[in-house]
Amino acid sequence: MASAWLPPAILTSTAGSAVLFAVFLYLHLAHGRERHVALWAGAWALSFVRYALSLVAVLGWPGGAAPAPLQAATYLATLGSTLLLLWGTHEFIGMRLPRFWLAFTAAVGAWVVIALAGEAGFLALTVPVFWFLGATSVWTGARFLRWQEVPGIGHLVTGWAFIVWGLHRLDYPFVRPVEALAVGGFMLAGLLEFVLTIGMLIVHMEKALERLRESEERYRRLVEGSPDAILLVRAGAPVFMNEPARRLLGGGPAAEGLAARLVAAAAAPGPSEVREGERDLEVRSTPLGPGAAQVVVQDVTERRRLEERLRDAAKMEAVGRLAGGVAHDFNNLLTAILGYTSLLLLETRPEDPRREHVEEVQRACERAADLTRQLLAFARRQPLEPKVVVLDDLVRGATLLIQRLVGERIRVEARLAAPAARLLADPGQLELAIVNLAVNARDAMPAGGALTIETRRVDAGDLPPGLAWPLGGVALSVADTGAGMDEATRRRAFEPFFTTKPPGQGTGLGLSTVHGIVDRCGGRVDVESAPGRGTRFTVLLPRTDAAAPPAPPEPLDAPAPARGTVLLAEDEPAVRAMAARALQGVGYAVLACGSGEEALAAAAGHPGPIDLLLTDVVMSGMSGVELARRLRAARPDLRVLLVSGYAPELLEAGDAPPGPLLLKPFSAGALTARVREVLEAAPARQPA
Numbered sequence: 001m002a003s004a005w006l007p008p009a010i011l012t013s014t015a016g017s018a019v020l021f022a023v024f025l026y027l028h029l030a031h032g033r034e035r036h037v038a039l040w041a042g043a044w045a046l047s048f049v050r051y052a053l054s055l056v057a058v059l060g061w062p063g064g065a066a067p068a069p070l071q072a073a074t075y076l077a078t079l080g081s082t083l084l085l086l087w088g089t090h091e092f093i094g095m096r097l098p099r100f101w102l103a104f105t106a107a108v109g110a111w112v113v114i115a116l117a118g119e120a121g122f123l124a125l126t127v128p129v130f131w132f133l134g135a136t137s138v139w140t141g142a143r144f145l146r147w148q149e150v151p152g153i154g155h156l157v158t159g160w161a162f163i164v165w166g167l168h169r170l171d172y173p174f175v176r177p178v179e180a181l182a183v184g185g186f187m188l189a190g191l192l193e194f195v196l197t198i199g200m201l202i203v204h205m206e207k208a209l210e211r212l213r214e215s216e217e218r219y220r221r222l223v224e225g226s227p228d229a230i231l232l233v234r235a236g237a238p239v240f241m242n243e244p245a246r247r248l249l250g251g252g253p254a255a256e257g258l259a260a261r262l263v264a265a266a267a268a269p270g271p272s273e274v275r276e277g278e279r280d281l282e283v284r285s286t287p288l289g290p291g292a293a294q295v296v297v298q299d300v301t302e303r304r305r306l307e308e309r310l311r312d313a314a315k316m317e318a319v320g321r322l323a324g325g326v327a328h329d330f331n332n333l334l335t336a337i338l339g340y341t342s343l344l345l346l347e348t349r350p351e352d353p354r355r356e357h358v359e360e361v362q363r364a365c366e367r368a369a370d371l372t373r374q375l376l377a378f379a380r381r382q383p384l385e386p387k388v389v390v391l392d393d394l395v396r397g398a399t400l401l402i403q404r405l406v407g408e409r410i411r412v413e414a415r416l417a418a419p420a421a422r423l424l425a426d427p428g429q430l431e432l433a434i435v436n437l438a439v440n441a442r443d444a445m446p447a448g449g450a451l452t453i454e455t456r457r458v459d460a461g462d463l464p465p466g467l468a469w470p471l472g473g474v475a476l477s478v479a480d481t482g483a484g485m486d487e488a489t490r491r492r493a494f495e496p497f498f499t500t501k502p503p504g505q506g507t508g509l510g511l512s513t514v515h516g517i518v519d520r521c522g523g524r525v526d527v528e529s530a531p532g533r534g535t536r537f538t539v540l541l542p543r544t545d546a547a548a549p550p551a552p553p554e555p556l557d558a559p560a561p562a563r564g565t566v567l568l569a570e571d572e573p574a575v576r577a578m579a580a581r582a583l584q585g586v587g588y589a590v591l592a593c594g595s596g597e598e599a600l601a602a603a604a605g606h607p608g609p610i611d612l613l614l615t616d617v618v619m620s621g622m623s624g625v626e627l628a629r630r631l632r633a634a635r636p637d638l639r640v641l642l643v644s645g646y647a648p649e650l651l652e653a654g655d656a657p658p659g660p661l662l663l664k665p666f667s668a669g670a671l672t673a674r675v676r677e678v679l680e681a682a683p684a685r686q687p688a
Contacts, residue, residue: 010055013190020197027204039088041199046081050074068116075112075129079105082136089140092207094145101136106134126173137166143202150210154203154327161196168192186585229297232288233263238295248281248297262297273300280304293375308495316500330372331645335666336574338365339582342667362667369665372645388546389423389430391455391474394415398431399453401440409448412438418455424544425521433517436510439477444482444535452479458540464524469542474524479536485529485549493527514539561670564611564679569599569627570643572618575664582668583675598623603631610638614681617661618646628658641678 020571024041028034037343057066068623083105090097108128115125141162144155169190175181223230229245230237238259241249249259262274262283274281280301286294341362348355395416403412423430434453441451453476460472467473485493495513514537518525523541570576573594580592591606593599596619602612613631615624628640640659643666 002186007055007058009187010051010058013193014048014051014286016190016193017044017051020044020193023197023201031208033327036091037204039084039091043081043084043088046077046084048615050077050081053077072113072116072304075125076109078133079109079112079129082133086136086140090202090450093143093149095143101139104132122176123173126176130145130169130172134166134169137162137169139166141166150206151392152202152206154199156199158196158203160201161192161199165192165196209682218557228299231259231262231295231297232292232308234292235294238263241311244441248299262295289362331369331664332572332575334365334369334372335645336572336578337577338362338369339578339668339671341365342669343578343582343585346668365665372483372665382580386424386426389425389427391421391476391541392418392419394427394431395434395453395455395476398434398438402435402451402453405435405439406442406451410442410445411450413450413452415452415454418457418474419624421455421457422544422546423474423521423544425541426517429517430521433476433514433539434476437539440510440537441478441480441482441535444480444484449481449534453477454479457543464540467524467540471543471545473540475544476539476541477536478539479534480613481534484531484533484535485527490527490529562676564589565606566612566614566675567588567596567599567603567606567610567631568592569596569613569615569619569624571595571616575616578668579671582671583614585668588675594622596627599627600630603635608636611657612675613614613638613640614675615640615642617642625658632658639678639681641675649655 021041021044024037024044028037028041031037053070057074058071060066083101084099087097111128112125114120141164142161144162145651147155154533168185170184175185223242226242227244228250230238231245238245258274262281265309271282271284274283274297275498279299282298282300284296284298286296288294343356344358345355345362348358395414399412399414404414433678438453444618446452455477456475458473462471463469463473494511501586515525518539518541521541525537525539527535527537529535562583566583568576568579568583568590570579571594576592576594580590582589591599591602591610596615597613599613600622610631613628615627618622624642624644628638628642632638632640641662642657642659643662643664645664660674660678662671666674
């Protein structure tokens, strides 16, 4: 006959296990679905099953002779509950469950089945089971006591509760048969389960709070360490801001106004921009709930400047391609016009009234040639001929030209303070840059004023940041007393095709050309200006210690008549005819050909020597460079003079060109002088 106290006690434990299962199942479903919580919920579910089966056995068989399968299910549920508690604990503390516990559980479960089938005695059945349960609980408690990842009392309460519960399970086989002790044993077990559950909940919350603290710390470091300004906005007002945001807003009424503008910009869909002084601020917003948002403000000033430079570079590349495509054909036309004009001037007497018309045509051609050179220099397609240049001498020579260009209403003053400063640059392009700056200053002073050109040495230690020139540099400044520029105009001063002049009065290439020339010389150009205070352009170039070339000696006698044979390869008929006529006019024999293939055939059929190959670089079919190399294979001593208005392969090829380059357009006199210079130069061994 079952004791009267036993059914209520088992019923109480059953209800308690059901409540614990519900609590841990809720934690699992509502807070991250963590695996250890699921295992603990499963343990209490099996505990509920164990007590429910025990209650069925007590009520159904008061005499205690419950069927063996029911008893086996009760013991196996107890083993499973204990194993899941152990497994969940190992998951909680970050350890793997040792495999021997699975083996022990299986062995004890098998013993339960065997003992019940063999109708073993109470002690033979319960001692292995409860001693295994006790050892498992003590092991689990020891694991909790050793685990100190999270500070608090949760692991202490849980660990000692498991150990005491495990020790209590060891005495179950001996206490349960004694009626007077069994009541206290059930009460103690229920109390220990309650304390154990409290401890497990505490340690679970402590770990969750620790992870929350770590997450908040990571978020704080992420937000405070961000280079962007971050604001948390609620109900249209900032409630939190990181350090970059505090630096951005500063303090005072201005800060409140900027904050209001940022919050208003964040309300717009997508990214928006706010202009604050000289800074461009990009504002992005992420909703965080009703009336709340995270606002990220990024200073994109430098990015916008880089984008502008990229657009400028794209424009330069586009203009470069356009200039390269046009320059060759346009310079061929200019060469023919300029060449025939110079020949016509040689045949026209000074008193001939038509001579003035021819001179005007020549001046128009020269202006057109200057425009082409500016296009190519701006697009960096103009071949460089760097030489050692004394800057003061170059400026001194350019000053006379500048005075004629700017007119009498503008006073030109040169303050040259770098007499020994030498540069490695193309003197023609550098002079073009100086003249362009002077012309820009003239246009800024329509009513007259003062134009000041200054030079000075800059020591290596006084260079601006980012420049590392061991020998230092030299500065050239061109200043005017004109109307000046506002900030928006100053920022676009070097932009291609940007001009403040009326349509038809400016190309927008002058300052862009200056920027391109200075950049190719390895220097930099800056501008200082303000409305009503004039403008100053400062060009900074690196110095060199190379010696300046000596001045050419004055010719003592008239040049000897020209002699020799010139093989001319030019695919433009007008240029070919002009060049042949100019060379024949001074005494050269000319083999004129319209292509590289014709030139090869003419050279093969010519019985005598050929002194010079005069060839265009860009021709349909075979290029002039390839023609020179093939002819030199048969005539190693052949001298070569290349002509071109646009020679990208010479600029980009890795090999040295086969001869000097004469740029189109050129006059007949310039052509014959350069041919004589090449033929009279000291012979050099040419590669085969």
